[in-house]
Amino acid sequence: MTSVDAFDLKILSALQDDGRLTNQELAELAGLSASQCSRRRMRLEEERVIAGYHADLSSEALGFGVIAFIQVGLATHSPDNSKRFRALVGRIDEIQEAYSLTGDADYVLKAVLRDLKGLSNLVNDVLMPHQSVAHVRSSIVLDRLKESSRLPLKELKAG
Amino acid sequence: MTSVDAFDLKILSALQDDGRLTNQELAELAGLSASQCSRRRMRLEEERVIAGYHADLSSEALGFGVIAFIQVGLATHSPDNSKRFRALVGRIDEIQEAYSLTGDADYVLKAVLRDLKGLSNLVNDVLMPHQSVAHVRSSIVLDRLKESSRLPLKELKAG
């Protein structure tokens, strides 16, 4: 069973802020010994509470100037069509996130691109012509107020 | 100057897939020696091409069952009001991402919550009553096709 106590929460919280933390640094933050942190960390990885570790790269430094949200409506809602669309989305590296939502649009995609030409290419040459897709509407990100993937672990201590 | 060559790209690509890679593992993947990988990695961290390392936690395992996109319109577009709203967004841990977009809504937020009660609380008790906010429309994520924050580095090799 996956039970997570207060020590685990401290470890998880610290690691989602800095995934390269040493077990000894972790130990200080959590109030445990390094060896125990190592054991707990390994258990959390084993149980897939920690799904992985990733370097966070600077999109600016690497020349990705455009983030866009793309709302996509499918041509039909058949399982086959849906499957085709999912395969397409999975294949395109520029698409970081893809969700189906309640509300108007069938799907919302978040894409990262070098420039507007890249977005145009994605929308007009890849998404639009695909047989599964009926209509596409894209919005460009003007300003990024906040971007992370941290879970609000503080909520768990209380509840 | 921030120049990134093919070796750096291999290193960056490997590290955004697995941020815990050893310099020796990196060395094998990139075709370099471990010490050289260490040096390059340190340079990339120094130049903030690598912005950080983060553990990727399982929202399912930790009981976060609801992801929502929230479209927010501000009451006025004065600099003061915008500033207040940004401060609010920065303060709320449940909001992972926040952008201002072209198109209808002023802002789009992505929030992670334990359940619909959490969403209701965020929308009705936190966002709606805030003086900077005029109207709020939320969409709940039904299915997550894809979720990562990997940059499409492959594009850089060619261009």
Add this chain to the structure above:
DNA sequence: GTCCCGTTTGCACGCTCCTTGCGCGCCCAA
């Protein structure tokens, strides 16, 4: 072609860090 200089590389070494075995203390049930 040749020389020179700056850059990048691989190797070696000292140091830190990781992980596993071990023994101890705590808690709960009998």
Add this chain to the structure above:
DNA sequence: TTGGGCGCGCAAGGAGCGTGCAAACGGGAC
């Protein structure tokens, strides 16, 4: 009170890290 199970810290062996150093590479100047 006693016994078993669990979680802890400590210590040691082994792996990994980063710096110093010398060699190889590459590009200009002549």
